[in-house]
Amino acid sequence: xxxxxxxxxxxxxxxxxxxxxxxxxxxxxxxxxxxxxxxxxxxxxxxxxxxxxxxxxxxxxxxxxxxxxxxxxxxxxxxxxxxxxxxxxxxxxxxxxxxxxxxxxxxxxxxxxxxxxxxxxxxxxxxxxxxxxxxxxxxxxxxxxxxxxxxxxxxxxxxxxxxxxxxxxxxxxxxxxxxxxxxxxxxxxxxxxxxxxxxxxxxxxxxxxxxxxxxxxxxxxxxxxxxxxxxxxxxxxxxxxxxxxxxxxxxxxxxxxxxxxxxxxxxxxxxxxxxxxxxxxxxxxxxxxxxxxxxxxxxxxxxx
Amino acid sequence: xxxxxxxxxxxxxxxxxxxxxxxxxxxxxxxxxxxxxxxxxxxxxxxxxxxxxxxxxxxxxxxxxxxxxxxxxxxxxxxxxxxxxxxxxxxxxxxxxxxxxxxxxxxxxxxxxxxxxxxxxxxxxxxxxxxxxxxxxxxxxxxxxxxxxxxxxxxxxxxxxxxxxxxxxxxxxxxxxxxxxxxxxxxxxxxxxxxxxxxxxxxxxxxxxxxxxxxxxxxxxxxxxxxxxxxxxxxxxxxxxxxxxxxxxxxxxxxxxxxxxxxxxxxxxxxxxxx
Amino acid sequence: xxxxxxxxxxxxxxxxxxxxxxxxxxxxxxxxxxxxxxxxxxxxxxxxxxxxxxxxxxxxxxxxxxxxxxxxxxxxxxxxxxxxxxxxxxxxxxxxxxxxxxxxxxxxxxxxxxxxxxxxxxxxxxxxxxxxxxxxxxxxxxxxxxxxxxxxxxxxxxxxxxxxxxxxxxxxxxxxxxxxxxxxxxxxxxxxxxxxxxxxxxxxxxxxxxxxxxxxxxxxxxxxxxxxxxxxxxxxxxxxxxxxxxxxxxxxxxxxxxxxxxxxxxxxxxxxxxxxxxxxxxxxxxxxxxxxxxxxxxxxxxxxxxxxxxxxxxxxxxxxxxxxxxxxxxxxxxxxxxxxxxxxxxxxxxxxxxxxxxxxxxxxxxxxxxxxxxxxxxxxxxx
Numbered sequence: 004x005x006x007x008x009x010x011x012x013x014x015x016x017x018x019x020x021x022x023x024x025x026x027x028x029x030x031x032x033x034x035x036x037x038x039x040x041x042x043x044x045x046x047x048x049x050x051x052x053x054x055x056x057x058x059x060x061x062x063x064x065x066x067x068x069x070x071x072x073x074x075x076x077x078x079x080x081x082x083x084x085x086x087x088x089x090x091x092x093x094x095x096x097x098x099x100x101x102x103x104x105x106x107x108x109x110x111x112x113x114x115x116x117x118x119x120x121x122x123x124x125x126x127x128x129x130x131x132x133x134x135x136x137x138x139x140x141x142x143x144x145x146x147x148x149x150x151x152x153x154x155x156x157x158x159x160x161x162x163x164x165x166x167x168x169x170x171x172x173x174x175x176x177x178x179x180x181x182x183x184x185x186x187x188x189x190x191x192x193x194x195x196x197x198x199x200x201x202x203x204x205x206x207x208x209x210x211x212x213x214x215x216x217x218x219x220x221x222x223x224x225x226x227x228x229x230x231x232x233x234x235x236x237x238x239x240x241x242x243x244x245x246x247x248x249x250x251x252x253x254x255x256x257x258x259x260x261x262x263x264x265x266x267x268x269x270x271x272x273x274x275x276x277x278x279x280x281x282x283x284x285x286x287x288x289x290x291x292x293x294x295x296x297x298x299x300x301x302x303x304x305x306x307x
Numbered sequence: 308x309x310x311x312x313x314x315x316x317x318x319x320x321x322x323x324x325x326x327x328x329x330x331x332x333x334x335x336x337x338x339x340x341x342x343x344x345x346x347x348x349x350x351x352x353x354x355x356x357x358x359x360x361x362x363x364x365x366x367x368x369x370x371x372x373x374x375x376x377x378x379x380x381x382x383x384x385x386x387x388x389x390x391x392x393x394x395x396x397x398x399x400x401x402x403x404x405x406x407x408x409x410x411x412x413x414x415x416x417x418x419x420x421x422x423x424x425x426x427x428x429x430x431x432x433x434x435x436x437x438x439x440x441x442x443x444x445x446x447x448x449x450x451x452x453x454x455x456x457x458x459x460x461x462x463x464x465x466x467x468x469x470x471x472x473x474x475x476x477x478x479x480x481x482x483x484x485x486x487x488x489x490x491x492x493x494x495x496x497x498x499x500x501x502x503x504x505x506x507x508x509x510x511x512x513x514x515x516x517x518x519x520x521x522x523x524x525x526x527x528x529x530x531x532x533x534x535x536x537x538x539x540x541x542x543x544x545x546x547x548x549x550x551x552x553x554x555x556x557x558x559x560x561x562x563x564x565x566x567x568x569x570x571x572x573x574x575x576x577x578x579x580x581x582x
Numbered sequence: 583x584x585x586x587x588x589x590x591x592x593x594x595x596x597x598x599x600x601x602x603x604x605x606x607x608x609x610x611x612x613x614x615x616x617x618x619x620x621x622x623x624x625x626x627x628x629x630x631x632x633x634x635x636x637x638x639x640x641x642x643x644x645x646x647x648x649x650x651x652x653x654x655x656x657x658x659x660x661x662x663x664x665x666x667x668x669x670x671x672x673x674x675x676x677x678x679x680x681x682x683x684x685x686x687x688x689x690x691x692x693x694x695x696x697x698x699x700x701x702x703x704x705x706x707x708x709x710x711x712x713x714x715x716x717x718x719x720x721x722x723x724x725x726x727x728x729x730x731x732x733x734x735x736x737x738x739x740x741x742x743x744x745x746x747x748x749x750x751x752x753x754x755x756x757x758x759x760x761x762x763x764x765x766x767x768x769x770x771x772x773x774x775x776x777x778x779x780x781x782x783x784x785x786x787x788x789x790x791x792x793x794x795x796x797x798x799x800x801x802x803x804x805x806x807x808x809x810x811x812x813x814x815x816x817x818x819x820x821x822x823x824x825x826x827x828x829x830x831x832x833x834x835x836x837x838x839x840x841x842x843x844x845x846x847x848x849x850x851x852x853x854x855x856x857x858x859x860x861x862x863x864x865x866x867x868x869x870x871x872x873x874x875x876x877x878x879x880x881x882x883x884x885x886x887x888x889x890x891x892x893x894x895x896x897x898x899x900x901x902x903x904x905x906x907x908x909x910x911x912x913x914x915x916x917x918x919x920x921x922x923x924x925x926x927x928x929x930x931x932x933x934x935x936x937x938x939x940x941x942x943x944x945x946x947x948x949x950x951x952x953x954x955x956x957x958x959x960x961x962x963x964x965x
Contacts, residue, residue: 019479037392041451052422052425052426056424090958090962115321116317118317141552142549145511149335154330156346188331249418249419252529270420270516271659273663276954284424284425287418288421291418431667519671520672534816
């Protein structure tokens with residue numbers, strides 16, 4: 004019994020050894036074993052899904068039953084880029100404009116904070132700040148939007164505060180301004196962290212050198228800090244931009260008449276006119292492709 | 308380097324931005340203790356009664372259970388696939404390596420609605436009925452990269468000579484993995500797994516496109532928010548979520564060597580990818 | 583599990599083959615159940631708000647053990663999106679006339695055996711086999727309730743009391759007007775134009791030629807800057823009137839009743855131009871996971887007592903006239919108040935929601951604007 008078990012264990016170990024030496028001698032085999040499952044899963048699901056979406060964007064849907072009509076057509080794209088009825092162009096424009104505004108706002112809010120964290124704060128303050136930025140990022144996205152619906156509501160905390168200062172009500176509820184504030188709020192940590200990471204990597208000696216060479220604070224900032232931190236800003240902007248482009252919950256909860264973004268149209272038509280929704284969803288894909296290409300061009304990726 | 312005034316200015320700015328980040332969370336936390344079912348400000352009477360109501364809400368419980376199940380399944384898939392991919396990318400140089408990194412990154416670089424809409428078209432054409440597995444697949448697509456990044460970052464910090472030494476000393480592949488690779492890797496896996504779980508637990512846009520008639524916790528919250536129902540219960544749930552996010556973030560923070568890069572998870576993905 | 587694995591093989595077999603899965607047609611009538619089996623313990627409904635209000639659904643849950651899980655919709659489009667876009671998992675949908683035929687022809691719902699609904703034989707004749715849920719004698723659901731879309735106003739703020747829809751198109755109450763976020767609102771504008779601009783020759787507010795349609799869209803585009811917002815769910819609408827942000831608007835009777843119950847000074851009227859309205863049907867979805875509970879609910883909702891209760895919760899009219907005495911018992915005079923005493927004439931005065939299609943029902947024309955045109959126009963108005 005014991006012998007059997009030992010032999011079994013021995014042969015098991017033998018097999019294991021053989022296997023590991025096979026893998027050791029043929030590293031490509033190991034590579035295949037490691038790489039095929041994740042890549043196959045991604046291609047079979049994710050890439051195939053993107054493909055399905057792209058393909059269906061060249062079909063049409065029946066107006067009444069929403070059944071998909073498998074005839075190749077550019078009708079969906081014609082409707083999106085129609086100049087005679089520029090509804091969808093206007094909504095795309097609004098979405099991109101909102102994404103840009105949010106990105107700029109977040110960069111402005113984030114940069115000084117990230118700088119303070121990376122270069123001025125002491126160890127303890129820094130780790131405290133880090134947690135203070137990180138926790139809002141990980142606490143529910145919906146909850147954070149929801150909080151703003153109560154803050155901005157007519158008899159909510161904001162107007163209570165303003166009235167307390169003797170100021171009139173801020174009429175922000177159901178406006179595009181409200182969307183801008185909320186978007187800037189929810190994506191802010193996504194901007195802070197990459198900028199912080201970039202700033203942290205700038206060696207203190209570089210700043211000293213700049214000072215020793217007679218540069219004033221503003222010159223050091225312009226010529227040393229900003230170029231080195233810029234890739235961080237770009238990395239952060241990819242998130243703020245992309246997340247705003249695809250969001251439809253914020254317009255739904257805090258927007259008003261004339262607040263529809265690309266995401267709202269896509270989600271509203273995803274079943275009744277799937278082919279159109281698929282085509283319209285290609286707009287953010289295209290915009291992001293351009294954006295990432297531009298970011299590459301700016302050297303944001305190499306520098307990181 | 309900077310003048311004293313600049314430092315103070317930056318400090319004040321930092322304090323204001325941190326306040327901006329936290330005031331909404333504090334307000335929601337306060338509302339959880341609002342006795343009145345109507346959301347008015349300032350809160351005049353306090354109570355913990357809504358915690359009891361929330362606790363006994365069956366629908367809320369089943370949503371929470373579904374969210375946890377989905378999160379666990381998506382995290383498990385992400386751990387397996389993400390780890391395999393990171394080993395392949397770190398240990399080998401091969402043609403198309405960058406494209407693979409890029410492919411893994413896409414689900415979080417592209418807006419969630421793209422992933423959602425794409426999967427939705429895919430499932431509807433393939434005739435796959437929505438089930439817990441469609442949600443899991445949707446979530447796993449963007450969770451993989453979080454694990455991948457954490458493990459990759461850790462592998463980069465681990466010297467390959469350790470593995471070689473182990474082999475030279477006669478250990479087989481399994482033993483090397485068990486006694487050399489695993490101990491250096493385990494904390495990165497836990498951190499990556501926690502972050503993947505947190506991402507899945509919070510996800511709403513991809514879920515709406517892949518859930519059909521099922522309700523996860525974020526969908527429960529969203530439905531109630533949109534329809535202005537059960538807001539006191541939503542407040543309690545919101546408060547609980549804020550409280551419970553502290554745990555995974557804190558733990559993953561502690562478990563990662565370069566803590567700060569890894570904990571940003573989603574955020575630093577782009578950065579570490581292209582390093 | 584099996585099905586899923588097979589699907590994955592299909593995936594690997596090739597994308598294009600998979601994409602060519604033919605669209606579903608009208609479901610076959612073959613396997614109608616002949617009796618209702620034991621309940622499955624749960625029921626998932628996609629409904630208009632309060633259509634399974636606990637005030638009458640609690641008793642059903644106790645009697646049958648079918649626990650109801652509900653999801654409320656804000657528009658017929660939303661219902662269609664959710665049920666058609668993969669809402670398998672829902673058992674019942676309370677479809678209005680503008681969604682019911684789409685569900686039938688899209689193959690999302692299945693025929694029901696009305697013989698299993700004891701109260702069905704008592705229904706008003708017009709709602710036994712109405713064209714919006716019965717095709718060639720096949721019943722795709724059980725009629726439910728019907729009612730008007732009304733004009734609501736705050737009696738303290740709006741003086742003199744309005745009598746016409748013109749009140750929501752005039753700048754007098756700029757920024758205080760709220761209307762539903764629903765493409766079918768175009769019909770409300772068309773109905774108003776039918777009476778105020780006879781030169782357009784509008785015959786039916788759901789069958790609009792291009793000039794008629796454009797006129798309605800232009801009217802709504804002019805209305806947009808006057809609005810507080812487009813409401814999607816009754817709760818939004820109620821909140822706006824409660825806070826005093828809105829003075830006047832287009833609403834459902836449900837909101838008026840809820841607001842009046844919480845002492846908000848509002849009233850609703852049927853303006854002189856007439857109203858649009860809805861006639862709803864409980865429809866059973868294809869692959870419903872809990873069909874027995876669904877049948878039990880359809881039968882329960884058709885009984886006079888429940889019909890009466892629901893009518894008074896939502897502010898609508900039952901399809902079962904036997905509900906009349908129960909309505910009066912809950913609220914004196916309500917049977918006559920909701921026109922159940924003379925339903926035929928009242929039903930005629932409401933232009934019930936229906937899906938816009940290319941074929942106009944008048945003059946043999948086929949150039950009317952269809953649902954997609956309505957959706958696009960609505961996006962161009964609101965977006």
